[in-house]
Amino acid sequence: MRASGILLPVSSLPGPYGIGCFSRHAYAFVDWLADAGQTFWQILPLGPTGFGDSPYQSFSTFAGNPYFIDLETLARDGLLTRAELDPSACGADPEAVDYGQLYTGRPPLLRAAFRRWQAAGGADSRTFAAFTARSAHWLEDYVLFTALKAVHGGAAWDQWPDPLRLRDPAALERARRELAGELQFQRFVQYEFDLQWQRLKGYANRKGVRIIGDLPIYVAFDSADTWARPELFQLDADRRPTGVAGVPPDGFSATGQLWGNPLYDWPVHEAGGYRWWIERMAHCYDWYDVVRIDHFRGFDEYFCVPAGAPDATAGSWRPGPGKALFDAIRAALGDRPVIAEDLGYLTDSVRRLVADCGFPGMKVLEFAFDARDASSLEYLPHRYPVNCIVYTGTHDNETVAGWYESIRPEEREAVQRYLHRAPGAVEPLYWDLACTAMASVAQWCVIPLQDWLGLDNRARINHPSTLGGNWRWRAAPGVLTPALARQIRRVTETYERCPAAAPRSSF
Secondary structure (H helix, E strand, O other), rough: OOOEEEOOOOOHHOOOOOOOOHHHHHHHHHHHHHHHOOOOOOOOOOEEHHHOOOOEEEEEOOOOOOOHHHHHHHHOOOOOOHHOOOOHHHOOOOOOOOHHHHHHHHHHHHHHHHHHHHOOOOOOOOHHHHHHHHHHHHHHHHHHHHHHHHHHHOOOOHOOOHHHHHOOOOHHHHHHHHHHHHHHHHHHHHHHHHHHHHHHHHHHHHHEEEEEEOOOOOOOOOHHHHHHHHHEEEEEEEEEEEEEEOOOEEEEEEOOOOOOOOOOEEEHHHHHOOOHHHHHHHHHHHOOOEEEEOOOHHHOOOEEOOOOOOOOOEEEEEEEHHHHHHHOOOOOOOOOOOEEEEOOOOOOOHHHHHHHHHOOOOEEHHHHHHOOOHHHHHHHHHHHOOOOEEOOOOOOOOHHHHEEEEEEHHEEEHHHHHHHOOOOOOOOHHHHHHHHHHHHHOOEEEEEEHHHOOOOOOOOOOOOOOOOOOOOEEEOOOOOOHHHHHHHHHHHHHOOOOOOOOOOOOO
């Protein structure tokens, strides 16, 4: 069916406690989405953020971010007192996340909630027992990883003593005994995260709003995933990477991008029937209704940079698992909705993989007017296939208002011509670009909230390959007005993307 949605990270929701979370403001946003006629809420990965505060460099692909636990819900449940809810301790700027403040200020509150939960017998509840049982395949490694990381001052696992770094069974068992209280605290945090998220997701679904979640192709080296399952990655006998992820040089970067994530040992995954990937995707579908898989081209071919290289120039392409991985996932989980992030340099084999899997790819309107790149023509709306998802931009792009100001004069002229803008027109151009995306034949259209608001690049989420200042933007209090919801709903109905107005079709 034709439908549309809005991209807004959970961290970018408004609210008083330093970061967007599963609060009353999240429920109000769901209500606002429904009023605006939207079918989807697209978010970024929900994992605990690690290096550079990036949700794409998480300490676990399975665990949830403790910062997203709503403090007011804990207070209503009797686990925090109202006196403990001090917004001033969480960051002074309501429009930007202060991760340093959260790092020091949030854990004491969660520990206070844990002590009261434990005193009230929460650990004996059936819901807690059910959660720990169904999550055991990842939870026990994660809580031990997190506890050991704290013991070692936050050091990456490859800096731990060898018996722990190399997972000597006796050393791990001793750590479990010595850190039993901390392990239970970490279980509580993940339980509370899951409880609150499932309530919010259930509310959204009942309001007719589906969640599009984001799955990074890679995991972080400093993660419970790599530490607990080293055989799944390209590591040497000493558990050091032999090659790391990146992308080759292009017109935007003469040295490419060096991401540094460990690469998968795909023959090992194949020999195991892709069990880990099936568990990973099953977990995603427990959290989300639709999964967007980041850097999809890496399943056809992945770029391997030798470990220790200063940049990506020495890298080379290697074959990925191809369709066999997705056949295994489909056989185990059924036919579930996937969005393939197929942006960037694409080969014919990547296009075949996306087509053979039947997944919709992505089209980004900002890419359509790049005078330096002949492939930009495929991002023009009149060239779209039906089986795709159109975005004005993504979390990695400029806002459309900021992008328009930054492009070349000839590119701005091409935009004006494509939109049939009258000379001297004063209406906001960002609205025309959003409407152009909504009018396209693409089955789904997702617009970042900043682009409906017409915000400039001060509202940009991420500048790829940079550190500092990313992942901080939050929606200002009061911007989600009924008037804006009505405006967006009118556009949505006009282009038959509103649930009540959309014609029936399969997708």
